[in-house]
Amino acid sequence: MKKNSPSKSGLVLRESDSGISSSERFFSEETSEKVSETLNSDGIKRRKFLGMGLMGLAGLSLPLGTKAEGKTAIENFVKESVSMAESVTSQSDSFEDKMKMLQKAWDKKDYRLARALTNSLRISELQAQAEHEDLGTPLLGANQFDTVASLPAAWKNWAKGWMYYKVVNLEEKAGIKRKAEPVEILLSFLATQTGSLAREIRVVEIKDGVLTEVISQVFSEIRRGAEKICKLLFLADNQGKEKRSYLIFYGNPDAELPNYQSDLKVTGEGYGLDIENEYFTAYLSKQTGQLARLILKREHGLEVYSGGQGHGEPAGIDWAHDYVTEDNFQKVRISLWEECPDFEVVRGPICTIIRRWGLPYSPVHPIFSAARMNMDIEYRFYAGLPYFHKIGHMSALKTFDMVYVRDDEWVITGQSFTDQMWMNSDGKVQFGVVPEESADKLWGVGFFNKDTRDSFIGLFLDHHTDGFQEPSHGGSPSFYYKWHGQFWQRMPVPKGVKTIPEGAVFHQKNAYVTLPFDTKDGPAKIEGLRKELMNPLSSASSELNNTAQAKESPGRLARLAEAQDSPIPKELIWKALRDVKDPQFYKSDISIVDLGLVYDVTVRGGLVKVLIAMPHRGRPLGTYFAYGSNVVHPTTSKNILTAVYEVPGVKKVIMEQTWYPGWSSNMLTDEGRKKLGI
Known part of the structure; x- marks a missing residue:
């Protein structure tokens, strides 16, 4: 494969010979040639966010082949962006304007208005993230194909x-x-x-x-x-x-x-999920998203849990992240969240990712609501694997004093396990109490039962800091923790250090393993697993x-109706769906296809299934597009059923609605962006 500046034939398909739908029509040949000249493989540059303004289409990979071409393209890009910005700002308000309104409301002590504006600011931030977040440098650029x-x-x-x-x-x-x-x-x-x-x-x-x-x-x-x-x-x-x-x-x-x-099964909504694979079932708190308990899927199904009343908050086995403020005044922690301040969830057949972030809460929140350290925590659960990952980042937003910070604390009720184990800095498994000279040099801790072979082991994969000294590597396991049972905690700030400087970030990546374990074969398994995790492909x-x-391969890549062999041409179905408009935009004349609400079209004989999303949960009823009708558009609008039934050969239409993945402006087609003026 080479870096390609494709010819016309490499970029453009005609509807007559490709079967491509009008909803997904490629750019013209002239446009394609210009686009191919502008692309390189250096990834995407972040653009400054100006509310819903100037750089609303940020991300085009520049520069071009020559300085003159680059200058002209940038000028044209800015002109087009300014034109779009003028349209958008008439329908929205910029982040900066909202900040000014918020300050005025605060000065006037109009706190209800201030709260309304704070929520509106968050919405602007969500849109800015959708349009401008930099995912990094791609392994392969757009023109490497x-x-x-x-x-x-x-x-x-x-x-x-x-x-x-x-x-x-x-x-x-x-x-x-x-x-x-x-x-x-x-x-x-x-x-x-x-x-x-x-x-x-x-x-x-x-x-x-x-x-x-x-x-x-x-x-x-x-x-x-x-x-x-x-x-x-x-x-x-x-x-x-x-x-x-x-x-x-x-x-x-x-x-x-x-x-x-796959064996990865997920139930629930939001962050309060139940996640199951062949090794365990994990239950996340419906309140905070913290890991509440695990059931190990062996012959007797050991439940690893933390009972009791906690500290007034729901109990769970994962209690971090948290810190204790100066003079031991209070402990602020994420397990005190009444709900996740913010979160993102990815669900799929290989991995379910739950990422949550925000400032920890005081026991008497909101009397004390310090904005000192942001906690960003991610769980990753996999299909067919006996472990899950926890990835954490604690970022100091200002310089502050504390007594201690924790990025790992696990509490297990009862005596589920008979022995404790730990891993030294050489990656070797040890048993028994951790010697004092090794207490700050640990790279794994956990427990096992010598009779049932059940185990729960934390493997430390990466602990490092930005803007701070080398973190401590402690976390010795203990059998008896205040009437609970098994326990370990990790404090990355070395003893004697009380001040966290602004900009310091504590990074953590651990794997938590539930393999059958015994003293004969267990150490080699755990040591090998950590080596594998430390050395990915x-x-x-x-x-x-x-x-x-090249040889003949069994079967084919395409499933039924995926190789231009659909009994009803999908191009016709996509074209029909363009007649389904959103009447909430009176003048835009925008279809659900250009809005990006149609996620999938499947054809099985005369049966057509259309999978759609809705823009947000304030409009939860996708059946509005399936059965509703309207006459407010400059052109005719139909509902999904009417439009698709008019396609020759269609005998049955099924509409399904999904909330995953969540819709955003990234789903808009070029025509949709143009009609909305963004």
Whole structure:
């Protein structure tokens, strides 16, 4: 694969020969040529947020091939952005204006108005994040791709329906055999080449010339100028010391959301989820999102929990993060949240991610509401793996004094376990009480039962700081903690240090393991697992070499109706859905397709299923678009059922609604952005 400045034929498909829907029509040939010239593989630059103003379309990768071209393109980009900004500001108000209004309300002691404006500021921040958040530098840039048409015939026929691919190499350097290891990479694509990365991306491994699809998960899909960017998770095998190649296929307007199956089952809404795989079931607090309890899925199903009344808040086994203020006045902690101040959730067949952040609460919140240290905590639960990750960042917003800070505290009621274990700085498992000379040099702690072989072990993978001294590596396990049972805690600030400087950040990444454990085989398993986690597969962009080995592969990549073989052309269905308008925008004449509310279209014989989202939970009734009708538009508007039933061959229409992934302005088509003036 090479860095491509594609020709017209590489970028543009005509509706007559491609089957591409009018909802996902590519740019014109002239536009495509201009876009391809502007792109490079250096990733996306963050733009300054000016409310809903100037840089509303930030993210176009510049510079161009020449300084003159670059200057002209930037000038045109700014002119277009200013024009859009003028339209948007008439419908909204900038972050800066809201801040001024908030200060006036505060000065006037109009606290109810101040609270209303504070909420409006948060909404502006959510929109700014959707439009401007920088996910980092992609492993492969938007113009690093090749065409499926260029593949050997055996592979090209197997991947019929897809138009483009990228190549990723994964290398195992530690000499450890891997089985279904999760790999996460960041990728960028030309927006002209894809309608929906979530629908279209397929990951395929090349092994001995044969192509095999592997389970994958797309998330954090965003639009930045002429590029679309996403995070991609997939599962990879390796025998150790191997380099394996993977093809990332995309660009198929007929593709449907892949329905991958795994042992990862998630129930619940928001952050209060129940998460199950073959090793355990985790229950997150419906109030705070903290891990409340675990059931280990062995023959007797040991429940790891923390009973009692806690400190007035709901009890759980994970009590961090928190800190004690100066002079031991009070303990402020995230387990005191009445609800998560803010959170994001990713759900999929490979991994469920729950990220929560905010300032910890006082026991008498809101009398004391210090804004000193922001806590940002993420759980990651995986399919088919006996561990989950916890990733934390504690950031000091100002210089302040404290007694101690904790980024790890686990409390387990009862005597579920008979022995304690720990890991020294050499990565070796030890048993019994931690000697004093090793107390600040720990890289793992936990408990096991020598009779049942149940265990719960924390492996410390990464503890480091920014703007502060080397953190302490303590956290000795204890059997008897105030009538509870098993307990450990970690305090990253060294003893004797009382002041945290502004800008200091404490980083943590741990894995919590529930493998069967005994003193004979257990240490080697745990030591090997930590070594594996500390040495993940290495990913790199690549070109496709040695295609001469291409062989016929079993089956095909496409599912039913994904290879331009739909019994009812999907192009016609997408075109029909463009007649379904949103009457809440009286003059925009904007369809649910251009709003990006249509997530998927599937066709099975004469049955058509349309999966839609709604913009936000203030409009929870998607059936409004399924059954409603309106006459406020300049053009005719229909409901989903009426529009799709008019397509020849359609016998049954089913509309389903989803809240995942949540809708944002990234879902808008180019036409949708134009009609909304953003």
